[in-house]
């Protein structure tokens with residue numbers, strides 16, 4: 001019987017148990033951040049337990065970081081969470097990229113950047129966007145706090161094997177269309193729960209042609225379609241990306257030989273296959289309060305079909321029949337584990353070069369990691385943003401979620417490169433409109449979204 | 460985790476259906492770094508009329524109901540958001556056993572992970588227990604799968620796996636470490652490319 005990449009990686013990691021029951025799975029990489037780890041460490045301490053494999057654990061601080069002045073954490077609980085992770089990492093001997101550390105950044109950005117994330121691995125983190133790491137041909141998913149404790153103590157996790165779904169993405173990406181539009185388009189068509197119970201794999205000629213950073217954007221948002229895991233099978237693009245990074249294998253040739261066993265035999269191996277043609281895709285924008293409430297930039301917002309739609313329209317202050325260019329944008333956010341990587345910042349900077357953002361717009365640019373920030377500064381990208389009137393910040397999760405000082409004010413419409421447009425996500429009363437970095441850059445300049453297919457965009 | 464065999468204690472009846480995790484512990488109390496300390500905010504919206512103003516009419520605040528380890532309640536207990544804090548709050552308050560008509564899946568799984576014994580009994584038996592005076596003791600006998608009170612004994616079902624876990628005070632980690640030899644063998648076979 002043919003097997004998927006997922007099946008092959010899974011089988012290789014089973015320690016005990018049979019399919020259908022919870023199985024004990026070995027974890028190759030455990031990523032930690034300050035919000036979901038404190039109770040787990042406390043549990044270890046209470047029971048006199050150690051971290052089994054400190055060499056397979058890596059921690060950073062991201063959610064609570066004040067990106068303006070990182071050493072000045074004003075919120076008492078944020079400070080407590082940050083200090084606690086610092087203490088725990090030291091006490092238990094875990095590698096930590098703490099405040100101001102050269103490797104600090106959003107956990108899902110630094111894992112790949114440091115070469116920690118590799119093909120064929122099982123990667124977990126107490127965070128639902130762990131799906132991002134699947135872009136390397138890995139099984140990667142978010143876990144709860146008790147599970148964080150369990151992985152720390154045992155380097156394993158009990159999981160029931162999900163079904164597999166192949167998402168066949170094909171066609172040439174039109175001008176002005178990005179990986180973000182593909183995943184938003186899939187979720188808009190299929191709904192926010194189509195992937196529930198499945199491990200998704202993206203494949204097809206469009207995916208083959210994508211860079212690692214684009215693949216990460218795609219897998220990052222698999223969770224917004226309900227799939228706990230999204231993945232792409234590893235290829236030369238993947239190997240080239242991993243090679244030479246800080247924690248990459250020293251003998252890449254041997255590693256690549258090993259990684260090459262994790263290929264999906266053929267698409268009959270998937271429990272379900274869906275097909276997505278990108279050749280006519282338009283840029284997407286969300287109008288409502290979940291990522292599935294999205295429309296192509298030139299299409300009207302839908303009629304009210306149910307209570308959820310009504311509530312969403314009430315919350316965002318928009319009406320059916322209006323279009324994305326009608327949304328009065330007063331805030332723009334460039335960043336997050338979806339679109340806070342160097343290529344994303346470059347695309348936005350290319351749009352902003354020689355322009356200024358609209359006077360009513362506040363724009364935050366938050367690199368996904370310190371390394372990205374430094375590279376961007378070497379390239380002079382920071383200067384382009386600053387000249388355009390944007391605020392250039394320290395790395396962190398920032399306004400992706402309202403947990404640190406970077407928040408979108410109540411009632412304000414924000415064009416955002418992040419992944420969730422839930423009520424209050426970017427701050428109490430904030431109105432989030434998800435889109436690609438190029439779309440957000442044009443929205444910042446114009447004070448409203450425009451159809452960027454008609455504009456100059458570097459891809 | 461502490462083993463649970465037989466618990467004899469007074470009880471608190473709260474015969475409402477569909478008590479969700481927002482009622483058990485509202486979201487403003489989730490931002491913390493500990494698993495303890497949530498007990499004082501258990502049932503917050505019912506328990507306080509204003510911050511630090513206990514509602515004297517709410518049963519948890521009655522002097523004669525203090526120190527009880529058993530909660531007798533309605534159906535579909537612990538529904539709503541998946542927060543593990545709901546179980547932490549019940550335990551931190553001092554409850555060791557909940558007797559309900561049923562539980563949400565996630566709440567039930569969280570209770571097994573945190574050593575809170577969640578028992579299911581039919582309504583008539585729960586009503587009988589709920590009528591127990593404040594000083595009456597109820598006995599929960601896990602090895603024999605019985606709840607005993609006032610000369611009656613009610614049988615309850617429990618998955619043998621969870622029973623084994625509770626009676627032996629094993630947490631998930633302890634159970635997993637029974638497979639330590641296999642984990643060691645697995646680790647020894649991990650290829651190294653350095």
Ligand code: SF4
Nearest residue numbers: 129336337397400401
């Ligand atoms: S950037 Fe946003 S989605 Fe990503 S880890 Fe941080 S808060 Fe979560």
